[in-house]
Amino acid sequence: MDAEAARALIHSPASLERVGRDPQALRRAVRQGELRRLHRGRYVRADDWSAMRPEDQHLLEVLAVEPARRGGDVVASHESAAVLHGLPLYRRRPRGVHVSGPRTRGVVSAPGLVLRHEVEVARVDRTQVGGIPCTTLQRTVYDLIRTTPRETAVAAADAALRLVAWSEAERSYSLIVAEQWRQELLARIARSSGRRGIRQARWVAAFADGRAHLPGESVSRLYLDDLGFAAPRLQVPFEGPGGRRYEIDFGLDDVDAWGEFDGEGKYFDPTMLRGQTSREVFIREKEREDWIRGRSRRSFVRWGSPHITSAEALRRRLADFHIAPRR
Structure with a gap:
């Protein structure tokens, strides 16, 4: 599911009131399990939620939090950037929406919903996907393969290589493009010697292969x-x-x-x-x-x-x- 399709499933109190949901009825629908509250003023129908993959559920959470931003240089990162890029989160269910930046000013969140990483994100490592500021694909993979279990890390790294090296039109996989991307990732890892998870990151980057389909x-x-x-x-x-x-x-x-x-x-x-x-x-x-x-x-x-x-x-x-x- 992409960001546009996910946005269509998120409802505000105003949109629900237009179809007959007054505030009291809205609260009752949440209590009775008909609606699920994603974030302040953002809801999804329970039937839609239960039919989604975990990655799509987290994408809705990322999109629900985004309107609370008020500028700043904080971006979605880690697992939250991964779902924006379409990467799998194998056996991983994020506890909250991950954001990274040198400060968290500009992000408003309910306690426990947003997981803040106080870290500088270089301009070259920032992008937008579906209108949401987030870390680039390579920075996202770098963060994931350092901080998630091996199974999650390998599945995400394989999927990223497939994104950059697989041509659906030609039904072909470019080993040259894949290896260039891998070497760039390994160079980033080499510059981070001593950081948590670097040993695993180095192994996963070398092991990754985008020819894995699933x-x-x-x-x-x-x-x-x-x-x-x-x-x-x-x-x-x-x-x-x-x-x-x-x-x-x-x-x-x-x-x-x-x-x-x-x-x-x-x-x-x-x-x-x-x-x-x-x-x-x-x-x-x-x-x-x-x-x-x-x-x-x-x-x-x-x-x-x-x-x-x-x-x-x-x-x-x-x-x-x-x-x-x-x-």
Whole structure:
């Protein structure tokens, strides 16, 4: 969800009064769970809220806080800048809206809603997304990979590299563009020696790969590395019947196997189904898997979100198919 779509879901008392919500009825609707209060004078319908991904919920919180700003050089940062840039927050639910600046003058907030970082944000590290002042994509990733758990950090770094290096029009990923961006990030990290989280940031920046399509693929890569597998090839092209092109999530070449992370959206999300039924997608995937297994003579294993709750959970899933690291 982008900022424009999110704004359309946020209501003020005036807009609610126009459809018959007087102040007393408004308070009653909040108490009864029909409306959710985001910030002073900003509400969202509970049904809309419950249907959102956590990242979209936090985006609404960021947008709800923004009207309280009164100038100054404070910008949205960390997880709050991440949702503006469209980055995932894998297993991370922010406790409040993150803002950064040398001072917090100009930001008005309810206690506990805004998390302030008293830090100078250079002009080159500031931008606007959807009309909201925030840290740039690279500064945002730098902050995230220092301060969030590895799973969150790797998923965000992979997604950022995909944003800068993937061309949807050409369906291609530029290794040159990705590496240039990575080296700029590593240079920023090198200038920050001694700061909290720098060791993890350096490792995540080197490990990141924008060819991972989903956060689940990113975390799968992380756990495969933890388990001792060699670095897999990502989005491996494979020739299908009639010249069709398939792509396989993971080429586990050290164990002569293919691996795929199956997000639930593939079978249920209308935007991913593209007019097909879940049954049609399932049958197509079965035919694809049979073709790849038969033509390559390799094992083919799928896993989903329940299998990446930890590295151990993924190890057990792979072991069920007699797949284990050789080192």
